[in-house]
Amino acid sequence: MSASLLLALPELILSIGAILLMLAAAWGGDGSSRGITLAAVALLVVAGAVALIAPGGHGDGFGGLYRADAFSDFAKLLIYAATAVALLIAPNYFERNGEMRAEYPVLILFSAVGMGMMVSALDLLTLYVGLELQSLAAYVLASFTRRDTRAAEAGLKYFVLGALASGILLYGISLLYGFSGTTSYGGVAQAMGGEFSAGLLFGIVFVLAGLAFKISAVPFHMWTPDVYEGAPTPVTAFFASAPKVAAMGLLVRVAVEAMGPAYDAWRQIIIFTALASIVLGAVAAIGQTSMKRLLAYSSINNVGFALIGLAAGTEAGVAATMTYMAVYIVMTLGAFLCILQMRDADGNLREGIADLSGLARTRPMLAGALMMFMFSLAGIPPLFGFWPKFLVFDAATRAGLFPLAVAGAVGSVVGAYYYLKIVKTMYFDEPAPAFAPSESPLEGGLIAVTAALISPFGYLAIPVLGGISLAAAHALF
Amino acid sequence: MSFPILSLLLAVPVLGAIACLFVDDATARRVALITTLVDLALGVVLWVGYDPAGAQWQFVENAPVFGRFAWALGIDGIAMLLIVLTVFLMPICILASWESITKRVPEYMACFLVMETLLLGVFMAQDIFLFYLFFEAGLIPMYLIIGIWGGARRIYASYKFFLYTLLGSILMLIAMLWMVNEAGTTYVPELMAHDFPVHAQTWLFLAFFASFAVKMPMWPVHTWLPDAHVEAPTAGSVILAGVMLKLAGYGFIRYSLPMFPEASSQFFWLVMGLSMIAVVYTSLVALVQTDMKKLIAYSSVAHMAFVTIGLFTFNRQGLEGAMMVMLGHGLVSGALFLCVGVVYDRLHTREIARYGGLVENMPKYAFFFLLFTMASVGLPGTSNFVGEFLSLLGAYHANSWVAFVATTGVILGATYALYLYARVVYGPLDKPDVAAMLDLSPREVAMLLPIGIIVIWMGVYPESFIAPMRADVGRVIARIERAAPPSDARPTAGHPAPAGHAANNVAAHGEAH
Numbered sequence: 001m002s003a004s005l006l007l008a009l010p011e012l013i014l015s016i017g018a019i020l021l022m023l024a025a026a027w028g029g030d031g032s033s034r035g036i037t038l039a040a041v042a043l044l045v046v047a048g049a050v051a052l053i054a055p056g057g058h059g060d061g062f063g064g065l066y067r068a069d070a071f072s073d074f075a076k077l078l079i080y081a082a083t084a085v086a087l088l089i090a091p092n093y094f095e096r097n098g099e100m101r102a103e104y105p106v107l108i109l110f111s112a113v114g115m116g117m118m119v120s121a122l123d124l125l126t127l128y129v130g131l132e133l134q135s136l137a138a139y140v141l142a143s144f145t146r147r148d149t150r151a152a153e154a155g156l157k158y159f160v161l162g163a164l165a166s167g168i169l170l171y172g173i174s175l176l177y178g179f180s181g182t183t184s185y186g187g188v189a190q191a192m193g194g195e196f197s198a199g200l201l202f203g204i205v206f207v208l209a210g211l212a213f214k215i216s217a218v219p220f221h222m223w224t225p226d227v228y229e230g231a232p233t234p235v236t237a238f239f240a241s242a243p244k245v246a247a248m249g250l251l252v253r254v255a256v257e258a259m260g261p262a263y264d265a266w267r268q269i270i271i272f273t274a275l276a277s278i279v280l281g282a283v284a285a286i287g288q289t290s291m292k293r294l295l296a297y298s299s300i301n302n303v304g305f306a307l308i309g310l311a312a313g314t315e316a317g318v319a320a321t322m323t324y325m326a327v328y329i330v331m332t333l334g335a336f337l338c339i340l341q342m343r344d345a346d347g348n349l350r351e352g353i354a355d356l357s358g359l360a361r362t363r364p365m366l367a368g369a370l371m372m373f374m375f376s377l378a379g380i381p382p383l384f385g386f387w388p389k390f391l392v393f394d395a396a397t398r399a400g401l402f403p404l405a406v407a408g409a410v411g412s413v414v415g416a417y418y419y420l421k422i423v424k425t426m427y428f429d430e431p432a433p434a435f436a437p438s439e440s441p442l443e444g445g446l447i448a449v450t451a452a453l454i455s456p457f458g459y460l461a462i463p464v465l466g467g468i469s470l471a472a473a474h475a476l477f
Numbered sequence: 478m479s480f481p482i483l484s485l486l487l488a489v490p491v492l493g494a495i496a497c498l499f500v501d502d503a504t505a506r507r508v509a510l511i512t513t514l515v516d517l518a519l520g521v522v523l524w525v526g527y528d529p530a531g532a533q534w535q536f537v538e539n540a541p542v543f544g545r546f547a548w549a550l551g552i553d554g555i556a557m558l559l560i561v562l563t564v565f566l567m568p569i570c571i572l573a574s575w576e577s578i579t580k581r582v583p584e585y586m587a588c589f590l591v592m593e594t595l596l597l598g599v600f601m602a603q604d605i606f607l608f609y610l611f612f613e614a615g616l617i618p619m620y621l622i623i624g625i626w627g628g629a630r631r632i633y634a635s636y637k638f639f640l641y642t643l644l645g646s647i648l649m650l651i652a653m654l655w656m657v658n659e660a661g662t663t664y665v666p667e668l669m670a671h672d673f674p675v676h677a678q679t680w681l682f683l684a685f686f687a688s689f690a691v692k693m694p695m696w697p698v699h700t701w702l703p704d705a706h707v708e709a710p711t712a713g714s715v716i717l718a719g720v721m722l723k724l725a726g727y728g729f730i731r732y733s734l735p736m737f738p739e740a741s742s743q744f745f746w747l748v749m750g751l752s753m754i755a756v757v758y759t760s761l762v763a764l765v766q767t768d769m770k771k772l773i774a775y776s777s778v779a780h781m782a783f784v785t786i787g788l789f790t791f792n793r794q795g796l797e798g799a800m801m802v803m804l805g806h807g808l809v810s811g812a813l814f815l816c817v818g819v820v821y822d823r824l825h826t827r828e829i830a831r832y833g834g835l836v837e838n839m840p841k842y843a844f845f846f847l848l849f850t851m852a853s854v855g856l857p858g859t860s861n862f863v864g865e866f867l868s869l870l871g872a873y874h875a876n877s878w879v880a881f882v883a884t885t886g887v888i889l890g891a892t893y894a895l896y897l898y899a900r901v902v903y904g905p906l907d908k909p910d911v912a913a914m915l916d917l918s919p920r921e922v923a924m925l926l927p928i929g930i931i932v933i934w935m936g937v938y939p940e941s942f943i944a945p946m947r948a949d950v951g952r953v954i955a956r957i958e959r960a961a962p963p964s965d966a967r968p969t970a971g972h973p974a975p976a977g978h979a980a981n982n983v984a985a986h987g988e989a990h
Contacts, residue, residue: 361581375617380643382614390606390650397654405654409647416643420620420636428624428632463544
């Protein structure tokens with residue numbers, strides 16, 4: 001048992017820390033929220049370090065319910081890093097309206113625990129518990145600004161649709177259990193390797209549908225734009241980054257470890273979802289006028305590309321998907337950090353694309369950074385966002401999926417159009433009223449760091465990033 | 478490892494670009510000019526240091542810093558000439574923007590310097606993915622240059638330019654991924670020596686063709702070019718016509734031909750057919766243009782068709798001719814855009830009908846404009862004559878019908894170029910604002926004079942430019958001749974006189990003079 005506890009040390013640290021912080025929040029009140037936020041960031045750093053060092057080594061724990069391996073380590077590092085950024089940007093945002101409350105960091109921490117369990121789950125039940133822990137915290141976070149009707153709407157929509165997706169997922173799990181007699185990934189895989197029954201196929205379809213909701217892949221993406229738009233911006237930044245990595249990690253592990261023998265059955269589902277996400281994410285984004293909605297479609301679009309790696313079904317493909325998620329969270333967090341700077345002279349937040357008009361003249365550095373994020377999300381070299389696209393196309397061609405690679409490539413041209421539109425607004429149009437100057441060196445610093453990571457210098461990180469991703473993928477095969 | 482001069486050539490403009498962003502307008506201009514002059518000096522060092530009789534790849538650098546691909550640079554004679562063309566045109570572009578660009582100067586200069594690095598990188602890259610990075614990255618600065626400093630329809634033109642070329646090249650990326658997977662290397666010289674299966678070559682060729690045909694641009698995917706040219710600032714047009722159009726020609730000679738010889742032969746008539754249409758059709762379109770820049774843009778499409786014709790003749794004359802047309806067109810069309818820029822800066826219109834009789838008040842301008850118009854026509858003694866003549870010679874050897882149609886392009890070229898010159902420079906000087914225009918300033922002479930000298934140098938002594946690439950063209954020929962399409966030329970053996978007799982004859986002939 002103690003070995004199991006040691007394996008799950010990152011989750012333990014975060015859980016106990018979150019409970020203690022909740023007590024501190026209850027006693028300290030909202031005045032202590034800044035301190036609690038910093039403590040939560042510190043906890044995430046410690047948990048990340050523990051995941052990196054892995055004092056308990058790698059292996060299965062809790063009777064085969066939980067696994068710590070290179071894959072979970074990599075995913076957790078990404079999750080914790082993105083979560084920490086979402087925490088750091090929160091106080092400045094909420095304090096302006098006097099809405100910073102001490103439960104925010106606590107909720108985020110619980111969500112992080114759930115995400116850690118998602119990527120470490122080795123059993124359909126652990127999967128479900130992790131997913132629900134993450135989701136329940138997220139529903140509350142979406143409507144964190146209680147007085148804002150848009151946020152309340154976002155939270156409610158997220159909850160209703162999320163509950164529906166959980167139901168679908170649970171139904172799929174029950175089918176898999178019914179037809180294989182076990183909930184462990186290994187057992188399910190064994191059953192699929194044998195006689196492949198219609199019940200198992202239905203189970204796969206329902207499980208994938210439920211998970212597609214979590215990664216906001218088409219056709220289960222409808223909630224994304226509304227929730228992204230309504231939720232407070234730091235929360236949106238969080239939704240767009242850490243839970244995406246967790247859900248993608250979960251999907252990859254389930255697909256490879258539990259459904260591996262049924263690759264032919266789920267490959268076509270993944271291919272369809274990937275292409276549909278790429279196309280819809282690109283086409284529907286064109287008419288958007290809000291930056292947050294636009295980034296919601298952008299995340300749908302990018303998830304589609306990441307799924308191409310999974311569709312290849314190879315080690316290289318999974319590694320490409322993980323690299324994709326790593327680069328994607330940097331780009332998307334950077335873009336949201338830029339959106340947080342969009343405050344007019346009275347300090348009100350602006351979210352319209354039109355508000356960015358002529359930003360290159362009023363705030364050249366900010367415009368430069370946002371331009372880099374946009375071109376990077378579009379996958380234009382020499383920015384680093386090109387590299388993960390390159391890897392997923394590479395994996396697809398190696399697996400012989402040429403039509404998929406070509407269709408994805410053509411889709412990326414359609415997608416480039418709306419990223420270009422942002423750059424056009426910032427650089428070609430006449431200036432709109434200037435935004436208030438940034439007061440937060442922290443946010444400026446984070447923008448600079450994320451911009452540096454996706455600049456051409458990012459290519460120097462390929463050997464390291466590629467090595468970690470391959471090791472992570474290798475752990476699954 | 479020797480001194481990394483190629484990396485230095487790439488690094489200097491990037492450093493200059495960063496410096497430009499942090500200084501005021503006047504300093505940014507000077508920084509950009511100095512940076513490009515340093516690169517020009519390095520380019521001259523490169524030319525002098527290049528040994529035409531030496532190894533195929535010189536100044537080689539290889540640092541596997543990216544894991545999956547390498548920072549591999551190296552040049553042969555073909556690349557060296559195009560690099561020298563680029564570094565030569567860059568300071569001229571900066572000078573051309575000296576007074577005409579007044580808004581957001583630091584950003585403008587930074588875009589141009591970044592552009593220079595990316596263009597040079599394309600010619601130097603010896604790793605296929607590094608090539609792709611440079612090839613695609615050029616879209617971003619050019620998008621900004623057209624969109625920020627362009628004319629009335631700049632936004633439409635910038636989108637069209639970006640999306641058109643992106644669509645073309647993304648298919649090439651998929652083809653590259655397949656090739657690297659098949660050949661097991663990303664190193665271009667090894668890929669050039671790899672024999673891809675013939676059935677795969679067809680698809681690979683088409684994927685590369687999709688990209689290069691758009692960049693070239695070939696009829697019917699040329700429509701982005703006139704829009705981009707008309708809306709780009711003068712210097713943007715110079716760099717677009719002078720260097721960016723050469724990326725595709727370089728791509729054909731470095732990638733398509735040596736890597737897919739059989740497919741190149743298979744698609745002989747596709748390339749030739751499109752080129753023949755381009756030569757005739759775009760020349761006729763150029764003839765009816767009322768906008769000077771559009772006219773020169775269409776003439777570029779026609780001239781680039783000579784390049785594709787030369788490249789796909791599969792013989793030495795054709796290939797060398799294509800290279801000479803690329804170099805000559807880079808200089809001449811760049812110079813013609815500069816000439817348009819000179820009058821545009823004064824009168825702010827490119828309408829041909831608004832001008833006339835300039836020879837009276839702008840004699841120096843009339844002289845330079847005449848020189849470059851004649852060079853564009855292909856007058857013997859100028860750079861384009863050498864290139865077009867060799868291309869046509871090669872084309873005649875490959876197929877006489879191609880040569881026949883292409884030669885009409887020379888005549889049509891003379892028609893539209895001389896017609897343009899006549900309308901702008903001759904005729905009555907009856908418009909008061911035109912009569913008030915001043916002749917060339919020393920800065921403008923400093924831009925046009927060096928180009929003029931080199932245009933004549935290339936026309937009178939082309940050996941200086943053919944010598945460095947002779948061995949490399951020979952290597953391409955050696956690689957592709959096994960697949961050369963059947964020629965319709967039927968040379969019959971002559972009846973040579975006995976050797977000794979012939980020598981005597983020549984000697985006697987010589988004495989008689």
